[in-house]
Amino acid sequence: MNPKVLCATIILAAGVSVAHADTVIVNVFNFDFSSNAPGQVILDPTINVGDTVQWVWRSGFHSVTSVAGGLESFNSGNFASPHTFSHTFTQLGNFNYFCNIHGFDAGNGAAGGMSGRITVVPTPGPAAAIALAVAAGMSRRRRR
Numbered sequence: 001m002n003p004k005v006l007c008a009t010i011i012l013a014a015g016v017s018v019a020h021a022d023t024v025i026v027n028v029f030n031f032d033f034s035s036n037a038p039g040q041v042i043l044d045p046t047i048n049v050g051d052t053v054q055w056v057w058r059s060g061f062h063s064v065t066s067v068a069g070g071l072e073s074f075n076s077g078n079f080a081s082p083h084t085f086s087h088t089f090t091q092l093g094n095f096n097y098f099c100n101i102h103g104f105d106a107g108n109g110a111a112g113g114m115s116g117r118i119t120v121v122p123t124p125g126p127a128a129a130i131a132l133a134v135a136a137g138m139s140r141r142r143r144r
Helices: 003-017 126-139
Strands: 023-029 032-034 046-048 052-057 083-088 093-107 110-121
Parallel strands (some): 023 052, 046 110
Antiparallel strands (some): 023 032, 052 083, 093 110
């Protein structure tokens, strides 16, 4: 069998059989949301479709509330730490959210005050892996 075809077949089989969703932690603390730990740079995560975000209350009394009119809607309710809340994202896009105690829905999909954003991108699929494998195979020099 042609090595390029064999490589592409193996990658396709592996890609189809291994679907994996991640859980990404977002910390809730000091009037901020961040995928970094408290004391580090504030960072909004980028995740793949099908991934779950788990917000973890590190301090204070807060909520996680999606802005109105988005493709996905979620609301943790108001809780003191320690607490966790999770949401699995099934749509592509930017999802703004806020603490309804310390932030606000600014309208038009935006949020202010204590707020954050989840960016959801397509899950890399086997087609991307096959394209890379084929390109790698084509870039090799043939022996004469």
